[in-house]
Amino acid sequence: MTHLPLVLGALLLIAAGSAGAAEYNQFQPAQSTLSFVSKQMGVPIDGRFRRFAASLSFDPARPTTASARLDLDLASIDAGSPEANDEVAGKAWFNVKLFPTATFVSSAVRPLGGERYELSGKLTIKGKSQDVTAPFTFRQNGRSGVFDGSFVLRRLDFAVGDGVWSDVGTVANEVQIKFHIVAAPAAERK
């Protein structure tokens, strides 16, 4: 009986610990964006994907155990103009009939100090896989966790825009991909 305060104290500590080390694994599609900047004739053009799914788990207390998977619906692209959207669905670009989805599967997350981390994994577009690495930041926003990162993809590594479009003087090979992923913590276990 005399140990009751101690036991209660310990329980409280555990509760506090688990609250601080929440695992973020509930993807919030409405608040997340996947955008990109392509360059044509030196002109930056903003684009984005309207539909993509993510499954992830990230615990800031144990970042190296984090994992993420992204599936994006290539037909949901907004490449900047209706004309461009029609074009990039075609064979020379994404060939969405044959390859409707692009996939990213993480292999490792490395803390870089503070709120900065580095994500590595395999990106598959149009049947071609490449290892990619992207720095990102993790911030808490209210109850949600917000992941922001970007990396540069070379479209020709995935044969995106081949044939006449492989002239990188017109449409640059480098495309900057920016992700803003919002996830809620795992449902409270009480």
Next chain:
Amino acid sequence: MPENRYSATAIALHWLMALLLIGLFAVGLYMSDLSLSPQKLKIYSWHKWAGVTAFLLVLLRLVWRIGHPSPPLPAAMPGWQKTAAHGLHHLLYLLMIAIPLSGWLMSSAKGFQTVYFGVLPLPDLVEKDKALGELLESLHSGLNYGFAGLIIVHVGAALKHHLVDRDDVLSRMLPFRVRNIPSQRATSKP
């Protein structure tokens, strides 16, 4: 002998712009029906760069013209013709400013920033807006057809002065000396 001619600078600017604007008009007509290709992206960029150049040249020309008034019109010209000539010149200047401006704004509204020669980005004065983009497209094209109509009047009037009135209104803007065969009016001077 008093020189009833435009200055060499004014003459050079006039003919340089004449060539540039005819080229811009022809390319503009041709490119608007092209389907998307690297070639189309190049031609659009060239058209925009040439358009910015025309805009800068017309500003230079206006500054020059303010400091160097035009030689007077022939005294024998009826007053209404002088008024019409001045009015037409004002309209041409107005359109030479309004047309590139409408093109620049249209480009911004359609989400394609103008980057002069692929290196110097011009600010987007309007946000990307589909309806505004279409409105500005109609405006740009309408102003161009209006300009083309006025140019026909301008050329017709110059030829009429040279061939019918036999005065020096055309020759004073020509880069080389073409003396009109002295007409009765000219020889009857004391």
